[in-house]
Amino acid sequence: MSGPSDYQPSNPALQWIERRLPIFGLIHSSFVAYPTPRNLNYWWTFGAILSFMLGIQILTGVILAMHYTPHADLAFKSVELIVRDVNYGWLLRNMHAVGASMFFVAVYIHMFRGVYYGSYKEPREVLWILGVIIYLLMMATGFMGYVLPWGQMSFWGATVITNLFSAIPYAGESIVTLLWGGYSVGNPTLNRFFSLHYLLPFLIAGVVVLHVWALHVAGQNNPDGVEPKTEKDTVPFTPHATIKDMFGVACFMLLYAWFIFYMPNYLGDADNYIPANPGVTPPHIVPEWYYLPFYAILRSIPNKLAGVIAMFSAIIILCFLPWLDSAKTKSSKYRPLAKQFFWIFVVVCVLLGYLGAQPPEGIYVIAGRILTFCYFAYFLIVLPLLSRIETPRPVPNSIADAVLAKTGSKSTPMVSTAIVLALAGALFAGSIDSARASEGNDKPPGNKWSFAGPFGTFDRGALQRGLKVYKEVCANCHGLSYIAFRNLAEAGGPGYSVAQATAFASDYKIKDGPNDAGDMFERPGRPADYFPSPFPNEQAARAANGGAAPPDLSLIAKARSYGRGFPWFIVDFFTQYQEQGPDYVAAVLQGFEDKVPEGVAIPEGSYYNKYFPGHAIKMPKPLSDGQVTYDDGSPTTVAQYSKDVTTFLMWTAEPHMEARKRLGFQVFIFLIIFAGLMYFTKKKVWADSH
Amino acid sequence: MTTASSADHPTRRDFLFVATGAAAAVGGAAALWPFVSQMNPDASTIAAGAPIEVDLSPVAEGQDIKVFWRGKPIYISHRTKKQIDEARAVNVASLPDPQSDDARVKSGHEQWLVVIGICTHLGCIPIAHEGNYDGFFCPCHGSQYDSSGRIRQGPAPANLPVPPYQFVSDTKIQIG
Incomplete structure (x- = not known):
C-alpha cells in the first residue's frame, strides 16, 4: 500500500476489472511485491499465525453456531449433541475451544515480541494501539464464548465478570442489570452473549485490516530496529515472507493438533462438564488461563472499585507504551538494561498468571501485591527512567550490515527464549490444576487404563461388563441421559451389533405420547431412545436420596478431576496424562471405609469415603464382591467392577475418543511431513538472500 | 529461478516445490471434508x-x-x-x-x-x-x-x- 501500483495483470479479463477496481494491484503491492526486512526472525511469523487462527475461529465458530442452541435449558445439551452426534462435531468443537487458547498463546508471543523489539515506537504508535484494541476485543470475545456451553464455569464466570461492573459508583447496579437483561445471569444473558460472540470476531477482522494497513504504511519493524534504507535491506514479501510464515503456521499447527487430538480438556476445567447450577458455586472459580494475570491483579487489591480499576488499567496502560518508553533505540538487542528488565517483566506476568489460579489466601495475596506493583512499575517507572539514563549499544548502519555481521554467530538466545517461553506457558496453563491441589485429600491412585495414551482404545470386554454393572447397580439411582441405545452399536463403543442393541433397548419401558386420545403411554425402547432416568425430576431424586441428587453419569468421567500439582501438570502435557477423571471415579467407588479416621466427622445419613472431597458422601457403598455376575470369567470383585464401570463411563463421556486419537495420529504424520517439506522449501527460497 | 532450463529436465528444487505444493493441496482438501460432512444429518436425526x-x-x-x-x-x-x-x-x-x-x-x-x-x-x-x-x-x-x-x-x-x-x-x- 505504498502509493499507486504500476502492476498490470496480463489476462485481459483481469485488466478489464483492474481498470475499474484496482484490487489485483492492491493485493500485489501488499502481499507480493511488498518489501519486507530481510532480517526478520521467526517471532515475526506470529502475525501470520494469528491471521490463520482468526480464520479458523471464524470458520469453526460459524459452523458450531449451525448446531448450537442458545437457550439456558438447551445450550449444555446442544453442545454435547454436537460432540456426540454431528459428523466430526467433536473435531470442530475441539478446534474451536482449543483454538481460543492457541489464539491467545500466539497473541501473547506477538505482543511480547512487539515490546522486546520496540515495535510500538514512532512511526508505529497507531499500529500498536490498534493491536491493543484487537486484544481487548479478543478478551471480550473469548469470555463470551466461554459462557456459551453453559456449564458451571460458564455460568459462574459470567456472574463474576459481569459483577465487575457493579464496582462503578452509583450506576454500577443498573449497568449490571442491563448487561444481564434480568435480575441475575440467565437466559437473556446467554442469548445476548451468543449474539455478541458471533459479532465481535468480525469486528476483530475489521480492526485487523486496519492493523495491517497501518503496518504497510509504516513498514515492518525488525530485530535490529533500523529502518530499511536501500533495496539490499529488504526482500519481496512473496515468496520469502509467505513461505516463512507458512512454515511458522505449520509448526504452530503441530502444537495446536497436540491439544485438539490428544489433550482437548487440558486447558479447560472439569467443572464446565457440569451443567450450570445457579444454586451452587464451584469451590474454586478460575477464569480461563489467558485472563489469569489480570485476575491476579484484581484480587490483590483489597478494595472492590480499586481492584477493578487496576485490572482494566493493566490493559489500557499498553496504549500509552509508545510515550512511556521514549528511548530512541528501538530494539532491546541494543539496550542492555531494557533487555534485562523485559525478561523480568515476562517472569512477572507468568507468575501473576500462576497466582491467578491459586486460592486468594496467605502468601499468595502478598506475592500478588508485590507482583502487581512490579507489573505497573515496569511501565510507569522502569521504562520512563531507562529512556533517560540508559546508554544503548551502537545500532548497525543498515539491515544489510546487521545480516552480514550475524552470519556465523547463530542466534542462540532465540532458542533459549523459546524454551523459557514454552516452560512458562506450560506452568501457566497447568496452574489451573494446582488450584485444587491444596485440598488435603488423598490423591486417587493411578490406574493402567486401556484408553490412555496416544493409541489408547477401549477394552470391549470392560465396556460390556461396565454396562452390566451400570444397568444392575448404578442405574437404580443415576441417569445416563446423553446415551442412546443406538450408541451401544456404534464404532468405538462396546462392540454390540445393531440387533443386540435393539434387543437391549426393547427390555426398557419408554414413556411416550401423547397418543390420539391425549394420553401418555409406555412402549418398549427403540435404538433411538435414550437411557431412561431413574427419577422423573431432580426434586424426586433429591427426596429419595437424603437430599443429595445422584448426578447423571453420562459425563462424570470428564466432570470430575483432582489437582495434579507442580510439576506434574507440566509432565502431563508431554505424557498426555488425561485420566484424572477415571482415576477419581474408580477411587471413589473403592474408597468406602467402615472405620472413620479420627478427626473426621461424618454427619447422619452420610458415609466416609477416603477420596471424596470432604470425605462425607451421601452415596452408600454401592459395590460389593460377587454382586454382579460376569459371563466371561472376569473376577467379580469390587476392584474389577470399579475398573469396568469406570471404563464404561469414560466411553459414555467421550464416545468418539478412539476416532479422535486415530485421526490425531494421521494428522500428526501429515503435519510432520508437511512441516519438513516447508522447512526445506523455505531454505531453498531464502538460499539467495542470506 | 531457472525456470527456462527446468522445463527440459526438472531440478531437485522444482521437485521440492511440487512436493510441498502437492502436500499442501492434499492436506487442504482433506481438512475441508469435516467442514462439509458436518452439514449432513447428524446421528440423532438419522x-x-x-x-x-x-x-x-x-x-x-x-x-x-x-x-x-x-x-x-x-x-x-x-x-x-x-x-x-x-x-x-x-x-x-x-x-x-x-x-x-x-x-x-x-x-x-x-x-x-x-x-x-x-x-x-x-x-x-x-x-x-x-x-x-x-x-x-x-x-x-x-x-x-x-x-x-x-x-x-x-x-x-x-x-x-x-x-x-x-x-x-x-x-x-x-x-x-
Whole structure:
C-alpha cells in the first residue's frame, strides 16, 4: 500500500476489472511485491499465525453456531449433541475451544515480541494501539464464548465478570442489570452473549485490516530496529515472507493438533462438564488461563472499585507504551538494561498468571501485591527512567550490515527464549490444576487404563461388563441421559451389533405420547431412545436420596478431576496424562471405609469415603464382591467392577475418543511431513538472500 | 529461478516445490471434508428416521389419515370402490407421468393408497378429496392428482411418490 501500483495483470479479463477496481494491484503491492526486512526472525511469523487462527475461529465458530442452541435449558445439551452426534462435531468443537487458547498463546508471543523489539515506537504508535484494541476485543470475545456451553464455569464466570461492573459508583447496579437483561445471569444473558460472540470476531477482522494497513504504511519493524534504507535491506514479501510464515503456521499447527487430538480438556476445567447450577458455586472459580494475570491483579487489591480499576488499567496502560518508553533505540538487542528488565517483566506476568489460579489466601495475596506493583512499575517507572539514563549499544548502519555481521554467530538466545517461553506457558496453563491441589485429600491412585495414551482404545470386554454393572447397580439411582441405545452399536463403543442393541433397548419401558386420545403411554425402547432416568425430576431424586441428587453419569468421567500439582501438570502435557477423571471415579467407588479416621466427622445419613472431597458422601457403598455376575470369567470383585464401570463411563463421556486419537495420529504424520517439506522449501527460497 | 532450463529436465528444487505444493493441496482438501460432512444429518436425526408402524384398523373406507415419517407428511387413504375403479380406468399412456395404479399399491391391498403428501412442483402439501380427479389438489399452484396420487393437471412434473412400506399384517403397515 505504498502509493499507486504500476502492476498490470496480463489476462485481459483481469485488466478489464483492474481498470475499474484496482484490487489485483492492491493485493500485489501488499502481499507480493511488498518489501519486507530481510532480517526478520521467526517471532515475526506470529502475525501470520494469528491471521490463520482468526480464520479458523471464524470458520469453526460459524459452523458450531449451525448446531448450537442458545437457550439456558438447551445450550449444555446442544453442545454435547454436537460432540456426540454431528459428523466430526467433536473435531470442530475441539478446534474451536482449543483454538481460543492457541489464539491467545500466539497473541501473547506477538505482543511480547512487539515490546522486546520496540515495535510500538514512532512511526508505529497507531499500529500498536490498534493491536491493543484487537486484544481487548479478543478478551471480550473469548469470555463470551466461554459462557456459551453453559456449564458451571460458564455460568459462574459470567456472574463474576459481569459483577465487575457493579464496582462503578452509583450506576454500577443498573449497568449490571442491563448487561444481564434480568435480575441475575440467565437466559437473556446467554442469548445476548451468543449474539455478541458471533459479532465481535468480525469486528476483530475489521480492526485487523486496519492493523495491517497501518503496518504497510509504516513498514515492518525488525530485530535490529533500523529502518530499511536501500533495496539490499529488504526482500519481496512473496515468496520469502509467505513461505516463512507458512512454515511458522505449520509448526504452530503441530502444537495446536497436540491439544485438539490428544489433550482437548487440558486447558479447560472439569467443572464446565457440569451443567450450570445457579444454586451452587464451584469451590474454586478460575477464569480461563489467558485472563489469569489480570485476575491476579484484581484480587490483590483489597478494595472492590480499586481492584477493578487496576485490572482494566493493566490493559489500557499498553496504549500509552509508545510515550512511556521514549528511548530512541528501538530494539532491546541494543539496550542492555531494557533487555534485562523485559525478561523480568515476562517472569512477572507468568507468575501473576500462576497466582491467578491459586486460592486468594496467605502468601499468595502478598506475592500478588508485590507482583502487581512490579507489573505497573515496569511501565510507569522502569521504562520512563531507562529512556533517560540508559546508554544503548551502537545500532548497525543498515539491515544489510546487521545480516552480514550475524552470519556465523547463530542466534542462540532465540532458542533459549523459546524454551523459557514454552516452560512458562506450560506452568501457566497447568496452574489451573494446582488450584485444587491444596485440598488435603488423598490423591486417587493411578490406574493402567486401556484408553490412555496416544493409541489408547477401549477394552470391549470392560465396556460390556461396565454396562452390566451400570444397568444392575448404578442405574437404580443415576441417569445416563446423553446415551442412546443406538450408541451401544456404534464404532468405538462396546462392540454390540445393531440387533443386540435393539434387543437391549426393547427390555426398557419408554414413556411416550401423547397418543390420539391425549394420553401418555409406555412402549418398549427403540435404538433411538435414550437411557431412561431413574427419577422423573431432580426434586424426586433429591427426596429419595437424603437430599443429595445422584448426578447423571453420562459425563462424570470428564466432570470430575483432582489437582495434579507442580510439576506434574507440566509432565502431563508431554505424557498426555488425561485420566484424572477415571482415576477419581474408580477411587471413589473403592474408597468406602467402615472405620472413620479420627478427626473426621461424618454427619447422619452420610458415609466416609477416603477420596471424596470432604470425605462425607451421601452415596452408600454401592459395590460389593460377587454382586454382579460376569459371563466371561472376569473376577467379580469390587476392584474389577470399579475398573469396568469406570471404563464404561469414560466411553459414555467421550464416545468418539478412539476416532479422535486415530485421526490425531494421521494428522500428526501429515503435519510432520508437511512441516519438513516447508522447512526445506523455505531454505531453498531464502538460499539467495542470506 | 531457472525456470527456462527446468522445463527440459526438472531440478531437485522444482521437485521440492511440487512436493510441498502437492502436500499442501492434499492436506487442504482433506481438512475441508469435516467442514462439509458436518452439514449432513447428524446421528440423532438419522436414528429418529427409523421405520414407523401405523395401525390401519381405525381408518374407514373413504377416509384418510396423515402421519409423519422423517418429517414428511404421509397420506394413507382407504380408497372406495369408485376411487379404485377410476384409478384403473385411465389410459396410462395419456398421463403426464405414466404409471399404472397396480405399480402404486400393494397387490391384495388395493384399497390402501400410501403416498408422500408433498406436491412434486414446489413442495406444498396437497389437500385430500379435492380437485377434479377424486384425489388431491395442491392449493399453491393448482396441481391436481388423481385417486392414485398421479399428476393429472397443473405445473407439477411427477406423481406423488410412494414411500417404502410393507404390510406387517392386514391392518398394519411399516413405513421406511
